[in-house]
Amino acid sequence: MLLEGKLVNLRVMEKEDLPLFAEWVNKPEFLGEYNPLRQISRAEIEKDYDKSSLEQTGFIIEKKDGGKIGYICHFILGHPVGKLLEIGYFLVPSERGKVYGTEALNIIVDYLFLSKDMTRIQAHTELRNIASQKGLQEAGFKKEGTLRKLFFNRGEWRDALLYSILREEWKEPKILTKTTAQSKHQ
Numbered sequence: 001m002l003l004e005g006k007l008v009n010l011r012v013m014e015k016e017d018l019p020l021f022a023e024w025v026n027k028p029e030f031l032g033e034y035n036p037l038r039q040i041s042r043a044e045i046e047k048d049y050d051k052s053s054l055e056q057t058g059f060i061i062e063k064k065d066g067g068k069i070g071y072i073c074h075f076i077l078g079h080p081v082g083k084l085l086e087i088g089y090f091l092v093p094s095e096r097g098k099v100y101g102t103e104a105l106n107i108i109v110d111y112l113f114l115s116k117d118m119t120r121i122q123a124h125t126e127l128r129n130i131a132s133q134k135g136l137q138e139a140g141f142k143k144e145g146t147l148r149k150l151f152f153n154r155g156e157w158r159d160a161l162l163y164s165i166l167r168e169e170w171k172e173p174k175i176l177t178k179t180t181a182q183s184k185h186q
């Protein structure tokens with residue numbers, strides 16, 4: 001599946017992307033200073049990939065020349081009262097601050113509201129992660145509140161902010177007009 005934007009496309013992650021993805025997620029610079037450091041083995045990454053489904057999909061963010069510049073995903077968090085649809089996103093350091101992140105957010109929001117019967121999409125971000133918060137706001141997300149001491153990162157407990165966008169706030173697609181259904185998951 002390919003979701004086409006003006007500056008970037010989101011291409012559903014395929015098995016051939018896993019070595020690059022493993023390299024990215026194990027690099028502190030890729031995660032950025034506001035996300036906890038992780039060490040994930042190729043085997044774990046492959047296992048996760050095999051579990052991916054319509055509810056949990058990763059996309060490679062590509063520039064129009066095909067250059068791979070990041071990753072964006074959606075997944076479901078279980079909650080006693082319902083399903084929470086959440087997104088996560090990362091760009092390689094050299095491609096940050098060029099609006100690619102905001103466009104990728106707009107594309108995934110369009111895609112999710114066009115293709116899934118969900119009323120809300122959420123994201124959380126570290127309190128100090130201004131680029132992430134501004135991107136979310138640009139894509140129509142609203143701040144819901146603070147998740148105090150949500151995670152431990154680089155020696156201290158960090159607060160996070162929860163953002164969401166509701167279907168009625170989205171109203172209509174900003175970028176996508178249709179989704180092409182050629183994924184292995186569809």
Ligand SMILES: CC(C)(COP(=O)(O)OP(=O)(O)OC[C@H]1O[C@@H](n2cnc3c(N)ncnc32)[C@H](O)[C@@H]1OP(=O)(O)O)[C@@H](O)C(=O)NCCC(=O)NCCS
Nearest residue numbers: 032090091096097098099100101102125130131132134135
């Ligand atoms: C968060 C991230 C995806 C944002 O994408 P991006 O392409 O860099 O952001 P954009 O260029 O679209 O900019 C979005 C807004 O943030 C601002 N911004 C960008 N980088 C910034 C920085 N380092 N500090 C402060 N503001 C910044 C931009 O000016 C823009 O604001 P505006 O709409 O008022 O002009 C990207 O920076 C990233 O990958 N960071 C590391 C990983 C990460 O933190 N992921 C989020 C996990 S919650």
